[in-house]
Each structure stands twice: as structure tokens, then as C-alpha cells.
Amino acid sequence: MSDTRTVRAARKAQVDSFSCVACGCCVPSCPRKAISIFKGMFATVDTELCVGCGKCAKACPAGFITVSEAAQ
Amino acid sequence: MKMKKKWYEYLWIFSAAYIVLGFFNILFAWLGLLCFLIPLVISIAGGGKAYCNLYCGRGRLLGLLGGRLGLSRGKEMPGLLKNRWFRYGFLAFFLIMFSxxxxxxYLVFSGAGSLREVVTLLWTIKLPWHWAYNSNVAPWVAQFAFGFYSVMLTSTVIGLAAMALYKPRSWCVFCPMGTMTQLICKAKNRRLLPKSEIQRT
Structure with missing residues (x-):
């Protein structure tokens, strides 16, 4: 019997770094400490640590963070 | 598991006290210079946006009122308010009004103008504030205090309105100090910016 389960890529947070204001609201919201502010310019996500929970997306006042299936 | 609170998590007290003290003695408004100079010094010295991220008393206050106390609708803000050019425009407007x-x-300092004991809210509404001034300082020192308190009260009111209507720290998205410190960081680290960003700016 063949395995019919579809393999889906892991969901990861993605930051619109062009628009991000680097306010840092997202940083303390991450339970995995996966998000940080890169040199005061924009937020960056460590995809190794990110589990795609979406807490940072909720914390971002401008909605510049989305959680989607990461491109492999 | 309860984490021990860091000292900077109490900085909202500074912002709240600043607004309250201005009702009693306008000269406390001079303390607001700290909120202007510290973020600029940090970003110029290479500390990035540590001020916004950790030490901003207003951000902490908005986070507390809108987050823990639930005084925010928690809705996303409209596209216009989070547009990059709106932010730059708001910064320019803010700097013009500050100048x-x-x-x-300066007019009061030079004797060409006289001291006006009013606080101007939202750049237009003149509120009588004479009870908060009964010191014998030079008139220009008091004029600066009235002017600076007007700037701080106006931005606090806008911040609270944005907090109530949208997410708690919506003010941070178009805060002129935040925009200015981010621009400083981007100028300092231009080589590290993604290529796509450089082409679009």
C-alpha cells in the first residue's frame, strides 16, 4: 500500500524587510528566540529555530511578518 | 515559569511620570530631551535600534496599556499609515514643527517675542497651562519647556489613539524618532542592506 500523505514544507515566519521598521515588538514574542533585529535595520528570522507559530506575526504592529511554507 | 523582570521593563514609569509632571511644573519638560538624544546617540554609536527595542518608555507604556490592560482593538493598521513614504513625510513634518x-x-530669547504660557496640542489647539509655571527662570527656558511639552503631549495623544484603534505599539511604525534612528542605521550599514532594498530606495 502506498503512502498517500502529502509532504508539506515547514511553515516559517517571513519578514518584509523592505517595509520593516525594526521596532522590535516581535523579538520578545518569539518563544524560540528565533527573531532578532539586524543592526537596527530590520527583523530577521533564524529559520533553523523558527517553528512557524506565528506569535511574531501577531506582535508586529504593521503586519509585516507572515507565516508561510518556506521555499526549500 | 516566571522570568525575572529586567530593569528596562519598568521604563514605562518614566513616560507616564513625564506627562503627569508636566501638569505640575512645565520645566520638567526639559527631561524629554533624553528621549531625543539617547536614541540618536545609541544609533550613531553603533547600538542599532536598542532604544526602540528595549529602552523606549513610551513603547513600554503603549505595550502595557494596549497589551496587558487590553485597551487596544488589536486590529491591523491601514496601508497608508504603514507606508514608508508616509513615515518619511511624517518625520519631515515633525522636524519642521520642531524647528x-x-x-x-529663539524669538523669546532674543526679546523679539514674549513668553506664551500655552501648550499646543496637535499643532493647533492651544491649551491654557499657566498654573504649571511659577518659577523665576529665563523666559526662553520656559518657552522651550512649553514647546517641548507640546511636542511630547501631541505625540503621546497620537500614540494612544493609534494604540486604541490598531495594535498596541502602532505608534512605533511611524514614530519620527524610530524612523530617524532606522535611517541612521541604514546609512551606517549601507553595504549590508539587501541589493533589492538599495534599488528601491
Missing amino acids: NMLFVT
Whole structure:
């Protein structure tokens, strides 16, 4: 019997770094400490640590963070 | 598991006290210079946006009122308010109004203008504030205090309105100090910016 389960890529947070204001609201919201502010310019996500929970997306006042299936 | 609170998590007290103290003695408004100078010094010295991220008392206050106390609708803000050019426009407007305030202070200093004991809310509404001034300082020192308190009260009111309507720290998205410190960081680290960003700016 063949395995019919579809393999889906892991969901990861993605930051619109062009628009991000680097306010840092997202940083303390991450339970995995996966998000940080890169040199005061924009937020960056460590995809190794990110589990795609979406807490940072909720914390971002401008909605510049989305959680989607990461491109492999 | 309860984490021990860091000292900077209490900085909202500074912002709240600042607004309250201005009702009793307008000269406390001079303390607001700290909120202008510290973020600029940090970003110029290479500390990035540590001020916004950790030490901003206003951000902490908005986070507390809108987050823990639930005084925010928690909705996403409209596209216009989070547009990059709106932010730059708001910064330019803010700097023009700030320069105007400095010019009025200069007029009083030079004797060409007289002290006006009013706090101007939202750049137009003149509120009588004479009870908060009964010291014997030079008139320009008081004029600067009235002007600076007007700037701080106006931005606090806008911040609270944005907090109530949208997410708690929506003010941070178009805060002129935040925009300015981010621009400093981007100028300092231009080589590290993604290529796509450089082409789009």
C-alpha cells in the first residue's frame, strides 16, 4: 500500500524587510528566540529555530511578518 | 515559569511620570530631551535600534496599556499609515514643527517675542497651562519647556489613539524618532542592506 500523505514544507515566519521598521515588538514574542533585529535595520528570522507559530506575526504592529511554507 | 523582570521593563514609569509632571511644573519638560538624544546617540554609536527595542518608555507604556490592560482593538493598521513614504513625510513634518518650536524659543530669547504660557496640542489647539509655571527662570527656558511639552503631549495623544484603534505599539511604525534612528542605521550599514532594498530606495 502506498503512502498517500502529502509532504508539506515547514511553515516559517517571513519578514518584509523592505517595509520593516525594526521596532522590535516581535523579538520578545518569539518563544524560540528565533527573531532578532539586524543592526537596527530590520527583523530577521533564524529559520533553523523558527517553528512557524506565528506569535511574531501577531506582535508586529504593521503586519509585516507572515507565516508561510518556506521555499526549500 | 516566571522570568525575572529586567530593569528596562519598568521604563514605562518614566513616560507616564513625564506627562503627569508636566501638569505640575512645565520645566520638567526639559527631561524629554533624553528621549531625543539617547536614541540618536545609541544609533550613531553603533547600538542599532536598542532604544526602540528595549529602552523606549513610551513603547513600554503603549505595550502595557494596549497589551496587558487590553485597551487596544488589536486590529491591523491601514496601508497608508504603514507606508514608508508616509513615515518619511511624517518625520519631515515633525522636524519642521520642531524647528518652528526652536525658532519661537529663539524669538523669546532674543526679546523679539514674549513668553506664551500655552501648550499646543496637535499643532493647533492651544491649551491654557499657566498654573504649571511659577518659577523665576529665563523666559526662553520656559518657552522651550512649553514647546517641548507640546511636542511630547501631541505625540503621546497620537500614540494612544493609534494604540486604541490598531495594535498596541502602532505608534512605533511611524514614530519620527524610530524612523530617524532606522535611517541612521541604514546609512551606517549601507553595504549590508539587501541589493533589492538599495534599488528601491
